[in-house]
Amino acid sequence: MLSTPGIGSGLDVNGIISQLMSVERRPLLALDNKEAKQQTQLTAFGTLKGALSAFQSSLSSLTSPSKFSAISANISDTSLATVSASASAVTGKYDVEIQSLAQSQKLKSGNFPSPSTTVGSGTLTVQFGTYSGGSFTLNPDKAAQSITISPSNASLAGIRDAINKADAGISASIINDGSGDRLVIASKDTGLSNALKITVTDDDGNNTDNAGLSQLAFNAATGGTSNLTETVPAGNAEMVVDGIPISKSSNTISDAIDGVTFNLLKADIGNTTTLNISRNTAGIEKAISNFVKSYNELNQTITDLSKYNAETKQASILTGDFTVRALQNQLRNTLSEPLKTAGGGLSILAEVGVSFQDDGSLKLDTSKLSNAVNDASKDISTLFASVGKTSDSLISFISATTGTVNGNYQLDISQLATQGTAAGSAPAALTINTGINDSLDLNINGTNASITLAAGAYDADSLAAEIQSKINGNTAFSSNNVAVSVTQSAGILTITSNQYGSSSSVEITGGNGELDLFGTATVTAGLDVAGTINGLSATGTGQSLSGTGDSEGLVLKVTGGGTGPRGSVDFAHGFAAKLNQVIDKMLDGKLIDNRIEGINEKIDDINDQRESLIRRLDDVEKRIRAQFTALDTMIASMTQTSSFLQQQLSRLPTIDSN
Template sequence: MATLTGLGTGSGLELETWVTALVNAEKGPLTQVTAQKTATQSKISAYGTLKSALSTFQTTISSLATASKFNLQTATSSDTSLFTATATGSATVGNYSINVTQLAQAHKIASSGFSSTNAVIGSGTLEISFGEYNSTTNTFSVNGSKTGATITIDSSNNTLAGVRDAINSANAGVTASIVNDGSTNGARLVVTSKETGASSSVKISVTDSDGNSSDASGLSQLAYDPTSTAGAGKNMTQSQAATNALLTVDGISVTKSSNTITDAIQGVTLNLLKVGTGTATNLNVATDTDGIVKNVQAFVDAYNALDTTIRNLTNFNATDSTKSGVLLGDSGARSISTQMKSIFTQTIDGTSTYSTLSQIGVGFQRDGKLALDSTKLKTALETNFSDISKLFGASGTTTDALTAYGGSSTATKAGTYAVTVTQLATQGTMVGGGAPNLTITAGSNDKVTFSIDGKDYSITLAAGTYASTQALADQVQQQLVSAGSLAQIGVDGGGALKITSPSYGSDSRITLNGGNGASDLFGSATSTTGVNVAGSINGVAATGTGQSLKGATGDDSEGLFVKILGGSTGSRGTITFSKGFASQLNEVTTNLLSDDGLLATRTDGLNSSITRLTKQEEALNDRLDAIEKRYRAQFSALDTLVASMKTTSSYLTQQLAQLSANS
């Protein structure tokens, strides 16, 4: 507000004090608006605190909203020097007898010695492929699912070190290193398969620029065909055979290509470390009671922390109202608290054993806080372990072994729904018009291009005459894998090549685009597009995409996904869907924190109030400025008048005094 100085100096009156008092008397409305604005700003800050608390709560709850957090198991080996194990939660609790007789190994082959890493080897190409060598029949079966590579060696990389670097840069499924044994010609190239197992044996075919691709000179020194002989194509030596892991589980023989085994015992991963002594080692799979108790306690603690924040923001202090919570009586905060507590008092439908938290030892205390009775929870875990997870996460249980729960939405309601299939999903295929030409000539009929599920792939086949259509199919498979496709190649009943898409449904299709080898390999190929699964959930037509059926909009099953993994058409049993407490709390919290949720709405409303109150403040300040100016103008005139009268009075007094002195 504008300030005028010197008011009252003429009259000697306390005019400045009078103006201030009169203006302050007019400030009542401004004081009220300022107080409202301060209170509103405090509420905005309080809602920020509440939002932060809800975000922290959601972080914990969302991680507990999946069944896996409550399906915890331990897998303990009685000799961890032989193997270790982990369990996913779906394993059968009990003891298993494990005997490891052989570890899986990666294939290693080594070249003859060279004088140094700079020794020139030769030029040409190296083709690295993988397969399994049978020493009894002296045959090598190509592993079409493993990607190899063709590597060009020229004057830029024809040294021992250059070849090593070229192999490592080619991402060929092997690693190359140089080992020096200390002798005069001790530098040796060692090639190691990146994967273990008998089917990951390495084969190196050479096209040597010197014209002889199998002798022991030039680039062909690096040739390794396990079916050949030294100096005639088997010119590197094997330093470690490719072997599978061999073990017995409860007396049953198991053969695996890796020392990490995920499918010998359902729900258990074995990590083999050493061959045993012949005596079986015990593996104990048990419920991880402590881990589950820890997660349930985290659930309880997360709610209590949020509840404490809400209580602090809404509390009433009977002795000193100024110490009451900023959001005392606020409908938004009250709504959040009510929503949360209403979920805890619900009964979870669709579960077989437990339907309330109190049944597993979680309940409210007199002070309104949640508490966990860990003894009661552990008892529940011992009797009905598999049902605990349904109290917390969203889950679905099917009665048909070839149907599976695939997910849900916030619209999906708990319940049991019938599943009917009228059409099974299929994969897109392409079948050649007849038996393929088994002789592949470089630059003549070695290239083919495909479109698989909408993506283009180009392959180049290795030249040569293939022993069978299956052998040619294996080569096509290898090259497609190398190109990045998961499509499967085989031979149909008529002897033609057949490609099957890795996906299901109407987007699953394969077409032959061209290439110089398209005609020789596939002739007049026939393509068949896949179809989506079709059927109903809860008696209402569902949407089929690939192998998944999705519950219809508006039905109780809306958003429920059921995967149809095979089987037949017709009735496929039921799926029972339940939405646990953590899942529901996560959904509520997500809605509260959304851009159009309660918190955003309340904060926007409060910010609008701040804008309105600010405008009122400005208007009232302008009015007070005008009032003060008016008062100052009035009192300034009074000051001038009084000063003038005082001057006149002084003059008259002087004149009267002179008259008296002269009389």
């Protein structure tokens, strides 16, 4: 057997086989070309998905109504205050005079030789409130705090550290004035209502003398003990807006002008500065301009992937692709269909200067956009975001879902939301005695806790304030966002939960002060708002009313008014919201994914064909090699026979002569 092809025949067998196989491999090359085309289409659809995703991200700034209700606040003299405004602010101009800044009360002790000097041990009880007319009125929103001063912390420095560690609404420091060290105690919060009353339970047995821990007692009310000296009085921020005096406990004021927040920096008595509140029209115009730009970038990507060049007669990767055409049509139809129930006085994009051009891109008329933005009768948010416009000012739109159907919905309220209450049955006892009638066990909005009132003589208002401060300052309640207001009428106390709805409740479950303070209390559970939206029963939760049927997902807040017909709400998914939904379906649905899946199946099929063809080509090459090996062997045998015959024939004359 010949081990080297062609050695017997002298033929270039390997070269011949290589040429023959290159012909046989032509179908394999065709499969490679098919796969390359499919891979190119796969890449193209990946590019398309990326462009859709990028465009969808750009829509986020337009799907929120707040983007279109942005308000700017500018104050002429920025050294006096910084000012910001929310969407609820009303545009206008105001004259503002800042007369004084709010400040925290500060108290100083007498001189001590050094920070290590022993002062005394016991308990400091800190209350917050207002001094006026020789009396102290408790701040009902701040509970009293107790700070234990142990013998090991009885030094001036130890007391300072214990106060700061307690986080009780006050801070302490030590200042050396040249003649000795003084403890300075400051209220952490500014305002007249955060002045300090510090009572002492002194371990030396005397709580009011100027010795031991009672050296830190302070009560500026008539007849009170004040062993500390006030260095800075508690003060409110005082300002005048358009001639109206305003007094607030903090330098951050958010309830003087609706939707406007002041951060006061400096007083300037006698001089006014101008505050301008205006719509942020530049921000709105930029957002819509960016929308047009982003859409045109998407449109260009689609065009580049699917266009046909008539001059060069060259098609693009996805020319004529049904999926791309369907996608283009959906996007254009979404932007072309008018919004019939938007409620903001606008229904088509052309009304804000956005229109289609012949190549499918969008064109922006900035002059028309500016006119629309500055037209107070038009609400551009309804043209882009999902917005409901109510006809009743005491009913507001909160939210909607993608399933909420565009429409005009009639509202009828059968029940307003209420708060849970517990009302006393008789005037409360006004003297609180320790261990006798100073505790109350309460369940408020499902949270249980107990409070202990400070012993003392009260009037009805101060007693209500003491109960409210102790409830709102209780950590079990505050950690669950439970808060109440406590009021009195003719001496009868009522506790009202700050929460609305069926989960709002107040129960007095025990405590030694229950009967003295509330008698047999009348408990009234809160109610959820109830009513119908377009004649269908809606679901009430607190003050929120959620629709069913076509209005499913629509949430409205009813804050007041009466029962019965309450007007209507016009709801529509604006163009940005609609586009967002359409693209969600494109990316998460089957429109593009089915196409990609089909391409991947074709690539898998091509790979299967390739493997099958490679196996067949291996067999063909083996057969051809076998044939050439047989030929080579045959020729070698024939050559050998020829050589033998030639050798024998060459000897014939010699045989004859012999």
